[in-house]
Every structure is written in structure tokens, then in C-alpha cells.
Amino acid sequence: MTTIVQTNSPTSADAPPTTQALTVTPVRRAAATRNWALISGLIMFGFVALIGVLGPLFWNTKLARVGSGAIILPPVWLEGGQAAHPLGTDASGRDMLALIIVGIPAALEVGFIAAGIGTALSIILGFTAGFMGGVVDLVIRTLADIAVTIPVLAVLIVLSVYVRVSSVELMAFLLAAFSWPGPTRVVRSQVLTMRERGYVRMARVSGSSTFDIMFREMLPNLLPYLAASLTGAVSGSILAATGLEALGLGPSRIPTLGTNIYNAINASALSRGLWWWWGFPILTLMLIFISLFLISLGLDVIANPRRKGNST
């Protein structure tokens, strides 16, 4: 019985990734334990994403504009709240629920675009460095080492002060510039290891082009790591974007979650007890981060199954 075996981790010993000719033992999933981390993470993330995507269908997002309602209304379950603004309003009269519904897609957009570009870049650069070696490798490696050392937020602050960010996409591009170094190094070292493996040599001997080798033999091996690293990159990008927004350097056209926090801090919402102003954006962001974290934990378990049985 031949089966396609999923390689456990890029560093595992000798299992070939895809082969039709060998007989291999099928991978057995540990019977009783489900991947709770992955499942709960996906559910949580789906919940948040759903609010962002379906929200505009059920709630009037124009309420996110200034002056949509009376200012500083508490949520509906507190005294003074109105049903028209279930989560309250801020000091400019914007409805909190609408702000969150608008803010979630903005945050997710930044995260995914930045992480997507960053990961794509790291694949390209990592493979190039690993395959070509020599000067190209040295240059890419040195650039990555330099970029890893620099504290990202500090440089982003300098950039954002001068290049006043106006749109979510622009911010995503800025962030992408900083998320490629880490994965690049890992991809590169994996490529270097895989280059000498039996199946790659076999592929070369049988005349596959470099492209073929890269995409059909090596890339599938890297997928578990890349998935986990993509999740981490999304999380990191949203974090950096929120940090910038909280300092007031965010996109000026859209009210993002971080910008809400900035407004709240500036208006001393903390001391005025207007917890719903910053509380709901923070709650939303927390859900996003925790869910992404759980997803990456879950993906990690898939990538390294031998760790699963280790909870003493």
C-alpha cells in the first residue's frame, strides 16, 4: 500500500516527501487528542472575521462617521445607553459597533497583505540565496542579519512620521519590508539542507529543471513551516500596525482599531471611565491575536507531531 507521507518537519531525517514507488507506513494520528489549539483558534478567528465581513450587511457602517449620535453614550446595558448604539459612542459621536465593524477588515487587510508580501519575498530570497550561493547568498544573508537586529517599531516610526500614511495598503507595504528577514534565514537554511538530500539529487540526475526541483520537491516540505510563519507574520504585522496607529501615525482615512485607541488615550478616556471606548477595540484585537496564536500553535503541532505526546 503506497501512501503519500507528509514530512513531519523540515529537519526530520530521511522520509521522502512524495513518492509513488516506496512502501511506507501510513502516518498514524494520535487517536484521542484532537488539535484543540488549531480548532479553537480557527473558530475564534472565523468569528472575528465574520463580524468584519458580514457586519456591514447588518449594521449601518456610516455610523462610524463623526457625529452619528450623541457623544459618550455608554453601552446599551448601562444606564444612559441607547439601543441605537449598543456598544456606545465615543467623544465625537461615532458608534462603537460600527467602528469595530469597519476596523476589523482594515486590520486583517494590513495583516494579510503585509504578511503575504513578506512571506512571498522570504520564499524568493531564501531559495535564491540557498541555490545560488556565493556573492548573492552573502548579500542576502547580510541584509537579513542587519534587518533582524534593527528594532522594527523605531524605524517604522521614523518612516511614518515623514511618509504620512494615508491608506491601509501603503501601511501594509511598509510593514512587509520588515517581515521578510526572519523567514528568509530559515528558508535559506532549509534549502541548503535539502539540496543535499537523496531525493533532490535523484531529481537532478533525472534531469528536472531547477524550477521543478524547487517547487515540486522542496516547497512542499516547507509548507508546514511556511504556514506557521505566515500566521506569525500576520500577527506581527497587525501588532506593528496597531502600535503605529496607537501613536497616531496610522492611516488617516479610515478609523482603524488602533486609531480608536489613540483617540481614547488622547481624550483621557482611561481616567474618565469611558471604558467602552478603548475596551471594545482592545477586546477585538485581543481576540485576533489570541486566535492567530492558537492557530500557529496548532500548525506547529501538525508540523512536529512528536511533540504531541509530551505533556507530562
Next chain:
Amino acid sequence: MRGINLQYLIKRFALFFLTIWVSATLIFIVPRLSPNDPFASMLARMEAQAGPVKDGTDLIAGWRARFGLDKPIGEQYVSYMIGLARFDFGYSLTQFPATVNSMISQSLPWTVGLVGLATLFLAVIGSLIGALLAWRGTPGMIRTLLPLSLIFTAIPFLMMAMILMYVFVFNLNWFPIVGGYNSRELTPGFTLPFIISIIYYGTLPAIAIVISSMGFWALGMRGMLITIDGEDYMTLARAKGLRGTRIFWQYGIRNALLPQITALALALGGIIGGNILVEYLFGYPGLGFLLYQAIINSDYTVIQGVVFLLIVLTALTILILDLIYPLIDPRINYRNA
């Protein structure tokens, strides 16, 4: 030194200086890309406050000459680099005639103290928790700490800080709102009340940083110890009949600590970034807060100086960690790198 040869040392230092040079150039280029002229905006600010300024254009031209912005770019670059090498960041644009250096030297000790102490706590407490979780003899109740601290990890500093602030400062009134010390009643000096005040004001920011990052440390430590537990030398140690605590500390922890140090080096950039936000929120008078003020006031020279300093400090710390590593772990040998 054990494990390092001259060639590696040279390469490592070369990387260090290269990093600094690239960062400095970046910081030099970016402001000049923007169409905003800092002096024009200063003038606009003055006009907004007090009405039209007489001879406004002459003023701008004078400032430009004073700050050397009318010379060709090549010359500016060279004098900028020379200034940086001497750590002369020039004058603050908005707090003129204060020099950037004076402003930085006032804020630096606070940040170093906060980040240093917080990271130390973090390392110690996080490792202890992680170690306890991995060791078999720990009661189940402590075990539930892991998922809890992990969840805290996923929450960024800023949010943790805001929640802490809301609960402890405004609702419970346990901790003070703003500042590094009780500036109304105390003057700086090595007196006991002052030191106690510093600790009092610094606790909440430090806790914010520690709680947020603790989970990762605990998880990493636990993972490492679990892996180490299966190693042959551990089995041998037990077979030899060594005391449990000795096995724990000298065999277990000592080996598990090494990847943690690497992780620390890599996380440093993030800690600095988070620190900026924490200081901003708590009004803690460190570098982060200074940076934030400079951003609001468009004080470009201060921004450049602070960011450059942060980059240098981060790069330096990582360099030191890299060099210490072979000393701690005799297995690491850079000679063949």
C-alpha cells in the same frame, strides 16, 4: 577566547558596524524624501499660535543655514556621519537651544532601568515557571499557569498596559498615574524615598512588560526541558544517583538556558518597540516617551537621535550576547564557521 577566533570576531564586528551605518543612512535619507520642510512647519506653528511672523522667509533661510540644510547633500551626509560618530546629534528643533544629547541623557537611564529590570524579571520568572511546568513533581494547579500565561503572551504590551492601568490605577488607586517618580515632592538623588518612589512608579510598566512576554519564556523553557529530559546524560545522571535538585539545576536548567538566550536576542527588537508604547501610556519619562513627544512636535533631530541610539543599543546588546554565547556553551565553536 574559547570557541572564537579572530576571523569570526572581525566578521561579527564588521556586521555590527555595517548595521549601524545602514541604519544611519536610512535615517538620513528618509526625512529628506518627504516634501515637508521642518522649518516651514515650525513657522506655520508659530503663526498659528501668535499670528503672522515678520520676515518669515528670511527666518526660514536663516534656520536652514544654521542647521546646514542649504549645503549640497553630499556635504550634509559627511557632516552628519561625522556628527554621529561623535554622538553629536545636534540641537533639538523645538526645544532649542537644548541639545538632543542633553534630552537623551535625561531619558536614557529611565528606559535602561525599566527595560533591563523588566527583562531580568521576565527571564527569571518565566524560566522558573517553565521549569516547574516541565518537572514531574509539580502539582497540577501550578500547571494551569501555562495556558494562562500563554494567553497573556498573545496580548501585546500596549493592551496589557491599558488594562492594568485601568484596573490598578484608576479603579483601585494602587499605583500612580504618570511619571517616573513623585516629582511634586521629591528631588532626584540617592535618598531612600526617591528610590522607593522610582520603584513605585516603575512597577506597573515593568509588570506590563513582564506579563506579556512571560508565556513565551515559560513555553520555551518547558519545551527545552522536556527535550533534555530524554537525553542520555540525564538518564545517566539519574542512574548514578545524583540528587534531584542537582540534576535539575546543573544538568537541566543549564542546558535549557542556551536557546533562551538566543530567543532573547531575537526578541529584543520587539521589547524595545513595546517599551515605547508602554512609556507613552504611563508617561514614564524614558526614551520612548521622549520619542513620542518628538513625534508630536515634529522635532526631527530628536527623533533621529533617539532612533539611532535605540538601534545602536539593540545591535550592541545582540553583539554582546553573540560573543558571550561560546563562553556559556562550550559546544559552540565558531572556529569552523
